[in-house]
Amino acid sequence: MTSSLKERLNYDKTFDCVQCGYCLPACPTYETMEKETHSPRGRINLVKMVAEGKASVEDLKEPIEKCLGCMACTTVCPTNVQYGEIFEGAKRVIDEERPRGLVEDFLFQSFFPSSKWMNTLGNATWIYQKSGLQKVSQRFGLTRRAPLQIDKFEAALPTMPGPKKRRARADRYVRKRPAAAKIGFFKGCVMDSVFFETNQNTVELLLRSGAEVVFPEAQTCCGALHAHTGKVDQSVELAKRNIEAFEEEGFDYIVNNAGGCGARLVEYEHLFEEGTEWPERAERFVDRVRDISEVLVELDGLVFEKELERTVTYQPSCHLRNVQKVTSEPLDLIRRIPGVELRELERPEFCCGSAGVYNIVNYEDAMDILDVKMQDVCGTGASGVVTSNPGCHLQMKLGVEREGLAMDAVHLVDLLMEADPRPKW
């Protein structure tokens, strides 16, 4: 061990918490689990107790693992406690003390960071859906026997494009006329496999807005899932590879369409210690990271031709809202679509319970949180939920299904494409 437990747990940062409790009303797990142990203030205190040797890492495990990492607490904290860093430090310490399985190693070291595997996942899903296997498995209840409640989610998956279509995608879209902006597209793992069409639509919106789009080949997983599960070192390695990949061409913006990935990308600055060239390289990278909604609003190059007779509500991705601080742009874009009526949620800041892999690992807890969210969603009377992150998207679909509603979840980008966007000039 190179550093002490106190250092690894960011002990000094816990002193920024004055235990005022202002985070309690913002915390979804405090609301659904009904105890201080599952509140930000409680968790920070426990980290401090473990650092001081008054409790063990084992005592810390459950409260930390049940944290969604939605960061809603950081938006209401009067003393600006760096909860994200305290949380990640705790995850790391817990992860270090845990025996590891082969499957997990494979998932985090090879599976998510590899576009080959991600394409395979997309293709496998396509075969599964096209071949009728999905229907067969569903009919015989095979999916219900899968571990970790996977069955609940597979029904919510979108229809996959075939392998041909995947292969056919270009990685460079240039313009003859001067481009409004040169964009490096961060495609994401799950977005590019399971939500391939949404990625295609994103590129299309950027092109119609007058931008050039490039997929840098060397890009890899953003590392969010690694960081959320305490694998900080791996997450740093992935960050380096992405920083390098997007340095090669002089991009104006590095654009992504997944709130969770974007949140990781903007945190790259905090991953490196002073004294190397990395903090500066990371800063240059972070300065250019944008969510798709921000760039579309800034370029302002689209008019929407088709009227959509729909009433929708918007469920912001926590990582888009609380970490990237992007709040008004998605709403602004939705309002530009003719015919669409936007009815906002009463508590948009409340997490939907997806939270990376939280809804797979802590299924029951995630459903309690989803139930609170769905009450709010139903209250709006909307017929569609607009999302901005793949995890939230699947979770909202699941929520709609659980409530037996005639409602649909749609990624913001897909909704915009539906409205027939045309270049303004």
Next chain:
Amino acid sequence: MEKWLEELQSLLPEGRVLTSLADRHSYSFDASFGEHLPDAVVQVKEKQEVADVLKLANRYKVPVHPRGSGTCLSGGPLPVHGGIVLDMSQFPAIIDLSPRDLTVKVTPSVLTGNINKAAEEHGLMYAPDPSSAHVATIGGNLAENSGGPRGLKYGVTKDHVLGLEVVTPEGEIIKTGGQTIKNVTGIDLTKLIVGSEGTLGVIVGATLKLMPKPPAVQTIMVAFDEVRKAGEAISQTLTSGILPAKMEFMDQACIVAVENFQPVGLPVDAAAVIIIELDGHPETLRVERGLVEEIMEEMGAKEIIIPKSDEEAAKLWHARKQVSPAIAKIKPTKVSEDATVPRSKIPDFMDRLELIKEKYGLEVVAFGHAGDGNLHPNILCDKRNVEEMKLVEKAVEDMFQAALDLGGTLSGEHGIGTMKAPFMELELGAVGLDMMKRIKDSWDPNGILNPGKVFPEKGQKLVLHHD
């Protein structure tokens, strides 16, 4: 397992008696100082459960410490003698409004801010507005007799309580007061229990008084180049027939801290500012605003700022709210006091604070509800620095002495709890304190309800440092 704990578990539904180390640590603190590990946390959801727990506690002589959201600034819910933390926050939250009576019945877990929100829907208001109202429970507010900026015009929590439902320390359920504005039937137990800091009973329900919501508000900010002038201007306003809803004070250190933290354009060269809120009918406000401006000019104000819009006014109040977090950037530990003096003595109190600051070489800043004499002197320090914390203990003692010398009191709205208990005799005298203690002893013969609060234990001193 100890026998009482076993019996406690059989008394309540599963999952409501928490004994894991993680859970116990999570109820070992509040927003003040100190950390005390309870043996168990009990989450009650019905008044009968509260009664059952207290009966059991009496049989086994186990201490019980009621707790709301744990936002207390004086150590009220700390389980200083171990035993049970009685978590009242998970009680079903019910707000039952009677707009025609201008009253509301609430359960203890209701967040105070939600009472005002519900009242506003009927053009009414619940006046007490502690800055933690969106987090704190009304049960905790009643127990601690919380205040807030509007206390200047509307008083503190005790001025808005008509009746209570209380579980006595021996586990009997009683009602005090009622729901009428006038009620002089017998000794006023309601007022006795409000502010008793959980030492005389556990509040399980309350009937509160509502008031018509003032139709309009007007904010005015005034800057001064001398602290004394600001203090005198406050007295002058209040003796000129005007009673603002709020009169908040910030000294220069606070102004600078806020501007460094989240700039809003406060005058950093001013020695002090006062932010005033007038409330009432728009016509009245127009007249009163003119009067306040006249008074402030006469008193030598450096600058008078009238916000042009509601947003601008909100910005000024936001700046006032930012004082607490902003000064925490000066040094990580904030020892916040709320010693209160007669309003005319504010300038003298400010002078005494300056002397204390110089004597100990500590960072002392002052802000707060100056209009009612309830200033919040804050010492900024670092609790990891033992030597510094020992100086802070001495400085706090001097502050209390200064407030008392000027005819003031130890606490305007935060309560005594653990932190101010050692100074009680200083303010009340031995006999005064003993009369209070006799009440406590007759209500709670076994001394099981929230021991270690309000009343000093033998030789108890203010301790803020850990060796």
